[in-house]
Amino acid sequence: MRVLLVEDEKLIADAVKVSMTRDGYHVDWVADANSAEDALVTSQFDLVILDLGLPGRDGLSLLRWLRNTDRNEPVVILTAREAVENRIEGLDLGADDYMTKxxxxxxxxxRARAQIRRANGRSAPRLTHGDIEVDPAAHTVTHKGEVVEISPLAFQVLVLLLERKGRVVSKDDLAESLYGWEEGAESNTVEVYVSQIRRRLTGDLIRTIRGIGYIIDKD
Known part of the structure; x- marks a missing residue:
């Protein structure tokens, strides 16, 4: 899952990025609203974590812009502003959740897991498909009741495809979710992780749509 973190305090940004990366997310960090807007115009994200007290243009103006587009990324506001009026304004502008520093x-x-679940129309904490069950919080995969070990990046691919079950996910979208703006990923990286999932679980779980991407069909 790919997260856009909009935070101007480097220590906080580093802490969030480290924790979320350990939890299986790819985090792209920007420090101001204009950079965030550029990122949102050019890339897809599963979640936006947004500080309000940004230099120059504040976070509420970015949130207002975002909700006036056709984008629907869930937004968690993360801010030092404790006034109730700030929370109300943020929620009324379209934020999905609010945390105070x-x-x-x-x-x-x-909260990030909960917002991503809701954005994908899911209320249950676990992802299931037939006799396969994935727990994003515990980072576990079971098949017919038996724990299956897969690499962390293969786990991310599996979660993303299950979250978007019934929809084709392009190879580029999968690669961006894994690596974001980082360079150096080999062209066959996504295929390697898809192959690992097929070997460890079942060969017909993920269907290849030639020239487009991959899909896990609805049950």
């Missing part, structure tokens, strides 16, 4: 990192991760 200082915050607990585990709570932020839980």
């Amino acid at each position: 200082p915050f607990d990192m585990k709570e932020l991760l839980a």
Whole structure:
């Protein structure tokens, strides 16, 4: 899952990025609203974590712009502004959740998982497909009740395809979710992880749409 973190305090940004990366997310960090807008115009994200007290143009103006587009990324506001009026304004402008600094990192991760679930029309904490069950919080995969070990990046691919079950996900979208703006990923990286999932689980779980991408069909 790919997250856009909009935060001008480097220490906070580094802490969030490290924790979310360990939890299986790819985090792209920008420090101001204009850079965030550029990122949102050019890339797809599963979640936006947005500070309000940004230099120059504040976070609320970015949120207002975002909700006036056809983009629908869930937004979690993360800010030092404690006034109730700030929370109300942010929520009324279209934020999906609100956390006040200082915050607990585990709570932020839980709220991120909840918003991604809701954005994909899912309320249950686990992803299931036939006799396969994936727990994004615990980072576990079971098949017919038996734990299956797959690499962290293969796990991310599996979660993304299950979150978008019934929809074709392009190879580029999968690669961006894994690596974001980073360079150096080989062209066959996504195929390697898809092959690993097929070997460890079942060969017909992921269907290849030639020239487009991959899909896990609905049950």
